[in-house]
Amino acid sequence: MKEKLQQIKEKAIAAIEQTNGLEMLNDVRMSVLGKTGELTSVLKGMKDVAPEDRPKVGQMVNETREAIEKLLEEKKIKFEQEAMKRRYESEKIDVTMPSTKKEHGNLHPITQVRNQITDIFGSMGFEVYEGTEIETDYYNFTALNTPQDHPARDMQDTFYLSPEFLLRTQTSSGQIHVMENEKPPIKIISPGKVFRSDDDATHSPMFSQMEGLVVDKGITLCDLKGMLDEFVKEVFGQETTTRLRPSYFPFTEPSVEVDVSCFQCHGKGCKLCKGTGWIEVLGAGVVNNKVLEGCGIDTDVYSGFAFGIGIERIAMLKYGINNIKLLFESDLRVLKQLDDEK
Numbered sequence: 001m002k003e004k005l006q007q008i009k010e011k012a013i014a015a016i017e018q019t020n021g022l023e024m025l026n027d028v029r030m031s032v033l034g035k036t037g038e039l040t041s042v043l044k045g046m047k048d049v050a051p052e053d054r055p056k057v058g059q060m061v062n063e064t065r066e067a068i069e070k071l072l073e074e075k076k077i078k079f080e081q082e083a084m085k086r087r088y089e090s091e092k093i094d095v096t097m098p099s100t101k102k103e104h105g106n107l108h109p110i111t112q113v114r115n116q117i118t119d120i121f122g123s124m125g126f127e128v129y130e131g132t133e134i135e136t137d138y139y140n141f142t143a144l145n146t147p148q149d150h151p152a153r154d155m156q157d158t159f160y161l162s163p164e165f166l167l168r169t170q171t172s173s174g175q176i177h178v179m180e181n182e183k184p185p186i187k188i189i190s191p192g193k194v195f196r197s198d199d200d201a202t203h204s205p206m207f208s209q210m211e212g213l214v215v216d217k218g219i220t221l222c223d224l225k226g227m228l229d230e231f232v233k234e235v236f237g238q239e240t241t242t243r244l245r246p247s248y249f250p251f252t253e254p255s256v257e258v259d260v261s262c263f264q265c266h267g268k269g270c271k272l273c274k275g276t277g278w279i280e281v282l283g284a285g286v287v288n289n290k291v292l293e294g295c296g297i298d299t300d301v302y303s304g305f306a307f308g309i310g311i312e313r314i315a316m317l318k319y320g321i322n323n324i325k326l327l328f329e330s331d332l333r334v335l336k337q338l339d340d341e342k
């Protein structure tokens with residue numbers, strides 16, 4: 001029996017030695033210690049051993065099994081360590097390799113400028129009213145003191161959808177909606193897209209405006225000027241000043257064209273300001289009493305001012321662009337350069 005066990009042990013040791021992986025090692029385990037394994041069959045044959053010899057034989061079988069199990073375990077650990085090492089090797093990362101460049105988007109420059117302007121007016125207490133891009137002729141023109149056959153209608157080439165409906169040509173229409181629905185004091189800005197049949201280097205059939213309206217007791221042109229002075233300093237720099245020139249809009253009386261001192265040459269005269277030292281930036285004025293009265297506002301008590309800013313115009317000045325199309329062509333090489341949020 002002793003020799004038999006010794007034989008089994010030696011055979012097992014040799015077999016374990018020759019294994020090349022966990023699978024093969026498991027086969028050896030089964031062939032020795034499994035249900036039909038060699039050592040198991042020796043155990044099964046214990047019943048034929050004389051009772052007085054059983055403890056001794058049992059002990060020998062146990063010792064053999066333990067020895068084989070120990071070897072199997074050692075070999076198993078060795079294979080597992082090797083497998084782990086191979087995995088580490090294959091998954092090794094070179095942390096010095098340059099990473100792949102991730103492109104990330106940003107807001108369109110027009111959206112950025114619009115947000116900046118909205119923030120400036122927001123800090124002055126203005127609320128935002130966003131109107132609709134499809135308007136009626138009444139809100140876009142008639143209520144703004146521009147009835148049918150008024151010559152000022154020619155200033156804006158309009159896309160009509162029907163005799164009654166049109167694509168708004170100006171965000172000024174927002175003024176009327178607000179005044180019809182709210183009582184003074186009113187202090188709103190109305191940003192949004194507007195449309196005109198107009199197309200050249202500085203005009204596009206679709207562009208963006210921001211209307212502003214303040215209605216309260218005792219509002220004058222001075223309030224407008226003071227507020228605009230603050231606004232242009234925020235947008236174009238603290239040394240910027242404003243100049244008002246008389247103009248005409250049907251919905252304001254008096255009406256003004258607002259110029260800013262040239263932020264490039266500081267008034268000396270350059271290409272940007274065409275040698276004048278001034279750049280035109282927006283239209284504004286004191287709200288025409290006819291407009292206020294049409295909205296049911298008592299002009300003995302209240303007065304107001306309004307202004308209309310072209311957002312693309314501000315963006316073009318700010319970024320030094322001379323063709324509005326650059327803002328709409330979605331050329332990433334251009335858009336990447338016009339990012340204030342970098």
Ligand code: DAH
Binds near residue numbers: 172283308
């Ligand atoms: N709506 C005018 C335009 O599109 C801009 C404008 C001028 C708006 C004067 C105003 C204003 O509120 O007072 O040309």
